[in-house]
Amino acid sequence: MKFKQLLIFFVLFYILIDGALSQNIKVGILTNHNIKSFIFSTNAGRYQITGDSTHTIAIKKNSVINFSITDTSITIKDLNNFIGNFKYIEVKGLAKENIFEIQSITPKLKAKTYNDGLVLFPSNGFIRIINKVDLENYIAGVVESEAGSNSSLEYYKTQAIITRTYALKNFHRHEDEGFNLCSEVHCQAYHNRAHISDKIVKAVKFTRGLIIVDTTLNLITATFHSNSGGQTCSSEMVWLTQKSYLKTVVDTFSLSKTNSTWTKKIPLWKWKTYLKQNGFVIPATVKAKDYEFNQPNRKMFYTFNGDSMLLKSIRADFKLRSTFFSTKLEGNNLILNGKGYGHGVGLSQQGAMEMAETGYNYRKIIKFYYKNVFIVSLRALEFFKDE
Ligand SMILES: [Zn+2]
Structure with missing residues (x-):
């Protein structure tokens, strides 16, 4: 590639990815449950509801809003007062930090908290619930769901970069259903907002904008599994497609762990x-x-x-x-x-945790499991943008 072409590529790449980073991501949540009715309450910030783009309703502090499906629309009630029936609802956070709680009533489920806002519409007799969330808040939620609360900072940084790379690579996976990614393992586990460890929030902030690219500067398919058992698989062994960065690696870090x-x-x-x-x-x-x-x-x-x-x-x-x-x-x-445990391709989570605990930094960990990759700082690419 000539320098000029490379330059243009970098600039387009920067604009594309940086644009995505400053955007929200729409995550289909509770997609495993057919939800007919749930309660919404505010934990932090200020919210307003917009129904069918025309009706705006301010949500008072400490109020509890009920959303339930009625034929082909969603009914909104504040306590027992009817507010309206709408086909498309947006619940928007207006403060700097906005946190809400969802408690599904039908079926009865445990309450969960999320950052930012919601988009709701009827889908096959149920409520489609979409968390419209800042990408970095989403990443923190996934890191907590995937890595739990007892990992080291360096491991959380590793998981944050993989999660961000995955999210951007698969941004259009559920486009036909009206959202970007689902909250299940089909995409990435996203149980709720990150709330149990400050280390996770710190790791996401520290790695903000970092993603993994291959030698052609494309986002990698950042696959991971629980434990490699001492050797990872190359991608063609499992999915029959070769990837230059998903090669088999002898991995002694994954030995003597719970899933070895x-x-x-x-x-x-x-x-x-x-x-x-x-x-x-x-x-x-x-x-x-x-x-x-x-x-x-x-x-x-x-x-x-x-x-x-x-x-x-x-x-x-x-x-x-x-x-x-x-x-x-x-x-x-x-x-x-x-x-081992899992498909064996890419990063072994328990091996990476062991590496992090024995002093390897996130760059060393990522480059151990993914071959010939670059961890790209989007800020560093600003140089090319200014040319
Ligand atoms: Zn999915």
């Missing part, structure tokens, strides 16, 4: 039936030791008697913690001795 190993006992008759169903030939002369499958290093295929199948299919069919297992026969059972 697992075992599962499967009756031999069940295993034989399964193999036959998947086209394996089991000769009458087969010996016990023929069932022993050894995987000292990550493999893509399970092999038996000259036939093979994808380990990821076995993982899915038997709901195994990982594809990284060896087998041995014990009596009438096959024992699966497994390592």
Whole structure:
């Protein structure tokens, strides 16, 4: 790429990403539940409701608002006073910091708190609830949901950069449904606003604007899993698509952690039936030791008697913690001795936590699990913008 082209690329890249950073993100929340009625209350800040873009209602401090579905619209009530029926509702925060609580009534769910605002509309007989939230507030919520409250600052920084990279890379994933990302593991777990650890808020602020790009300066697919079991998978082993930065890595940081190993006992008759169903030939002369499958290093295929199948299919069919297992026969059972938890591609969360605790910084951690990547500071790119 010539310098001028590179320059233009940097400028466009900066404008695109910086624009997204200063924007809100629309996150479909409680998407696993079909919510028909919920209560909204204010924890901090000031709010107003706009119904169908025409009716504006100020929410008084300490008031409790009920939203419920009625045919094809949403009914708003303040205590028991009817306020109106609308097809599209926006609940907007007007103060510098705005925090609200949602308590689902039908079905009955635990109350949750979120930052910023809401967008509501009917969807297949239920209320579609969207948290319209500042991107950095969303990132803090995801870091807390994904990493819990007991991690180190350096790990939270790592998770924040991965979360931001993922959010921007997948910004249009749920566009057809009227939002950007969902709050479930399908996108990234986002249970509520970050509230249990100041370290998380600090880590998000410290890494503000940092994202991971590959050698072509595109945002990477920043996949992660719980524990690699001592070796990560390259992307093609699991998803059949090669990515220059998702390469297999020997990862001793993931050893001796809670999710480093697992075992599962499967009756031999069940295993034989399964193999036959998947086209394996089991000769009458087969010996016990023929069932022993050894995987000292990550493999893509399970092999038996000259036939093979994808380990990821076995993982899915038997709901195994990982594809990284060896087998041995014990009596009438096959024992699966497994390592790791999750698909194994990209960053191992428990390995990264171990790295952070033993003094590695977020740059070292990210570059250990993702190969040939750059952690780009958007502010540094301002130089090119000013040219
Ligand atoms: Zn999703």
